[in-house]
Amino acid sequence: MMSNLSTLMPVSPDMGKAYWKQSRFERSEIDEEKRLITHHMIVPSIMPGTIIFVHGVNSEGEWYAKAEEQFCKGLNLRLGRSDLARSEYNPTTRRFYRARENNELFASPVIPFYWGYKLQPGDEQRYPGIYHRDDKAWGGGPFQNGTNNLLQFWQDGFRRHLLGGVVDLQALNPEISRQLQDAPPRGYYVHAAKRLANLIDTIRSDFPNEPINVIAHSQGTMITLCAMLYVQKRPPDTVILNSSPYSFDTKVTDYLSAANGDADVQTADARRNTFWSISKKLTEARTQYPEKDKYDHECGWEGVNGITTLHVHVDPGHPQANSHVGGLVDDQPWHEHEHSGRDNRGKLFVNFNPADRVIGVSAVAGIGWQGIPSKILNETSPMFANVYQRVFARNTTVGDRSNYWFNFFNLTTLRQQVESRAGGVTTGYGAPLQTQGTYLQTFDGKPSRDFWMPASPSVAGVVPELATPTDSQRVWINAPVVPDPVRLGSDFQEMSIRFDGVGLQDNGAQAHDFSDFRQFYQPVDVTEKDVCGQAVTRKETPEEVAARMAKYGQQQIAQTNHGQILEYDGNVSHVLAYDITVGFGHAFGDPAYWNYLKDMADWKISDPYYKTGQLPDIGGYPNGLDTGTNKEQREQQARWREMWDKKAPAAPSDDAASGFLRSR
Structure with missing residues (x-):
């Protein structure tokens, strides 16, 4: 599976680096009375x-x-x-x-x-x-x-x-x-x-x-x-x-x-x-949460020349x-x-x-x-x-x-x-x-x-x-x-904005989109009459495409x-x-x-x-993807109707029904 998804050689993390942070010296404070020096380190x-x-x-x-x-x-x-x-x-x-x-x-x-x-x-x-x-x-x-x-x-x-x-x-x-x-x-x-x-x-x-x-x-x-x-x-x-x-x-x-x-x-x-x-x-992210990480890895960082470092x-x-x-x-x-x-x-x-x-x-x-x-x-x-x-x-x-x-x-x-000219809320007899x-x-x-x-x-x-x-x-x-x-x-x-992006403050994003559109645009069919009055269909010429692009570029499009x-x-x-x-x-x-x-x-x-x-x-x-389709659903419903029709009791004939009504 890996060969189909990545050409990279697998890399294992250096746990001695991943779990250790390299702090660096910031400053020292000297307490002359107590003869103590305190080094302050920046721990990321x-x-x-x-x-x-x-x-x-x-x-x-x-x-x-x-x-x-x-x-x-x-x-x-x-x-x-x-x-x-x-x-x-x-x-x-x-x-x-x-x-x-x-x-x-x-x-x-x-x-x-x-x-x-x-x-x-x-x-x-x-x-x-x-x-x-x-x-x-x-x-x-x-x-x-x-x-x-x-x-x-x-x-x-x-x-x-x-x-x-x-x-x-x-x-x-x-x-x-x-x-x-x-x-x-x-x-x-x-x-x-x-x-x-x-x-x-x-x-x-x-x-x-x-x-x-x-x-x-x-x-x-x-x-x-x-x-x-x-x-x-x-x-x-x-x-x-x-x-x-x-x-x-x-x-x-x-x-x-x-x-x-x-x-x-x-x-x-x-x-x-x-x-x-x-x-x-996704609920497994909560229910299958593992035990806490083990922090027993040896430090994998090396010191930096000229800088006091501490690894924690x-x-x-x-x-x-x-x-x-x-x-x-x-x-x-x-x-x-x-x-x-x-x-x-x-x-x-x-x-x-x-x-x-x-x-x-x-x-x-x-x-x-x-x-x-x-x-x-x-x-x-x-x-x-x-x-x-x-x-x-x-x-x-x-x-x-x-x-x-x-x-x-x-x-x-x-x-x-x-308002009413009569001063009320009705007009005439309405x-x-x-x-x-x-x-x-x-x-x-x-x-x-x-x-x-x-x-x-x-x-x-x-x-x-x-x-x-x-x-x-x-x-x-x-x-x-x-x-x-x-x-x-x-x-x-x-x-709305101009299609070609002219005048926009977007770092050229819309102009780039328009450039792609113009590059891959496919000429459309044009139908016109020939000298005999017959309808003829052809593709747009390069000149017609250029004219269309010039026209399109100036048009407003909805963002x-x-x-x-x-x-x-x-x-x-x-x-x-x-x-x-x-x-x-x-x-x-x-x-x-x-x-x-x-x-x-x-x-x-x-x-x-x-x-x-x-x-x-x-x-x-993959498991979890329900592949049911409308066709399968329709066919299943038809089978259910057929099964129901076979099990349902036969309806009485018209003669039997009329006789029943007469007897009532």
């Missing part, structure tokens, strides 16, 4: 655990740098320390530097996980417009290949033409910023999930007590959920799903886009059962052991503080954003947009006792309360000012004037038509592209409160709001940083081992699939 704090980031499709972790900075800031606040700081980012390689110029590791608990799709020979012809760099790879793979359930991981990719070519989805696509083209089979998702599981198992094998947290976004949440089914050791302590496309309901588009129709569509029950299997497995290790059973993880918070030891010391082990968090224009698409409508349905997660749902949910919505506050219902819409009664009305408003008091801002475009000018919750839809918010709740302003829901949970100031540092598990993290202690873990997490460094382009056999379904 223990890393509070490990945090693994997992990105989604069409991505190389663009949110990683800001999220890492915010997690470090938030953990400093939570633990009463000041030393944690994010790694330096190289925008050219889209990777983080491993160490400072003096070879000292950046004091960050984050391991960035990278995955993607490697083009096979012939892919550029099979999948026109498929994005790739010079290395024939693309981080996260094609955006249109995302899924809303795990069963799709073992199925074919996105298809542009449906119903035997009758329906062309690209022709119906109202968005100019993305072309919908065929995409490859999704087995690379399974491979990425196995790599993530292998990374977690590796840390667990070497450090059974290591606090491990997985922070996933978008399709990365699906990779993470699938990885939980492959984890062999104790699962991560905490998993946080942000903007997840996972859906508990089947949709017509699931059937239309499936190669085998209903035979490929996972049932609603199967989706719920799969999610339950994963959440149940901390027994977790010592009364003051927690002081090496954090300090005082509100004049209390961090582990005794109501919020800082919160135990999050075995918990699964779901964070959603009602303004997410990626997950809010009707064909997806995932839990990252509308949350977990109330029939599944509510105040009395023991099935998901370890699942916690937060809503991140414009003009609302996050983390100020818990255990309440969030309504997407509210009925509001407004009184109206009424009914009294209406002086109040009931209106449907969004959760933040806007007219219901402004749920989507800008408004949803329409497919074929008829069907809204974006879904809208029902008038009475609500979801249960049960995530714990935080000490400093975050107020999300109206700017949390971003508005997706897809990364706001992890990128909006305060969300991570003041909310998510309190939702992860913290404790004694020793994997960071050995620099060589820590860098080995980072290499394992980067598919461009260690993944044989990236190096050879040959995807290993993904195998069958």
Whole structure:
């Protein structure tokens, strides 16, 4: 299994370094009266655990740098320390530097996980417009290949033409910023999930007590959920799903886009059962917590020339052991503080954003947009006792309360000012004037038509592209409160921008996206009449494409709001940083081992699939994945009806029935 997931030679941690801290001389104090010299040493704090980031499709972790900075800031606040700081980012390689110029590791608990799709020979012809760099790879793979359930991981990719070519989805696509083209089979998702599981198992094998947290976004949440089914050791302590496309309901588009129709569509029950299997497995992080680590390793550090050093290790059973993880918070030891010391082990968090224009698409409508349905997660749902949910919505506050219902819409009664020339409340002989009305408003008091801002475009000018919750839809918010709740302003829901990014202060991110779009754009069909008046179809000329790109670049496009949970100031540092598990993290202690873990997490460094382009056999379904499909469910229901019909007593004949009635 290892050879299919990593090309690296296994590295065992040096426990003499991992469990020992090298302190350095700071200053000396001389007490001449007592003839004593006191040397003050700086003893580094223990890393509070490990945090693994997992990105989604069409991505190389663009949110990683800001999220890492915010997690470090938030953990400093939570633990009463000041030393944690994010790694330096190289925008050219889209990777983080491993160490400072003096070879000292950046004091960050984050391991960035990278995955993607490697083009096979012939892919550029099979999948026109498929994005790739010079290395024939693309981080996260094609955006249109995302899924809303795990069963799709073992199925074919996105298809542009449906119903035997009758329906062309690209022709119906109202968005100019993305072309919908065929995409490859999704087995690379399974491979990425196995790599993530292998990374977690590796840390667990070497450090059974290591606090491990997985922070996933978008399709990365699906990779993470699938990885939980492959984890062999104790699962991560905490998993946080942000903007997840996972859906508990089947949709017509699931059937239309499936190669085998209903035979490929996972049932609603199967989706719920799969999610339950994963959440149940995560409880093992709490119930199967092992004995405390043994701290009997000999020191593996050597002294530093010219510097007085002292090497120390901390027994977790010592009364003051927690002081090496954090300090005082509100004049209390961090582990005794109501919020800082919160135990999050075995918990699964779901964070959603009602303004997410990626997950809010009707064909997806995932839990990252509308949350977990109330029939599944509510105040009395023991099935998901370890699942916690937060809503991140414009003009609302996050983390100020818990255990309440969030309504997407509210009925509001407004009184109206009424005037009558007669001075009364009636006119003529008619009914009294209406002086109040009931209106449907969004959760933040806007007219219901402004749920989507800008408004949803329409497919074929008829069907809204974006879904809208029902008038009475609500979801249960049960995530714990935080000490400093975050107020999300109206700017949390971003508005429109120029497609080409001109004038934006975003370090060139949108301009880069437009450049990719222009590079891989596929000319569309143009129909015109020839000299004989006959309709002729041809492809756009290069000149026409250039003109289209110039026109598109100046157009306004709606921002997706897809990364706001992890990128909006305060969300991570003041909310998510309190939702992860913290404790004694020793994997960071050995620099060589820590860098080995980072290499394992980067598919461009260690993944044989990236190096050879040959995807290993993904195998069958893992335990915990309910593979029930709509076709199987329909066939089972038919068998039940047939069995019932055979057992049911025969209905009386008309003659017998009429005779019975006459006898009455």
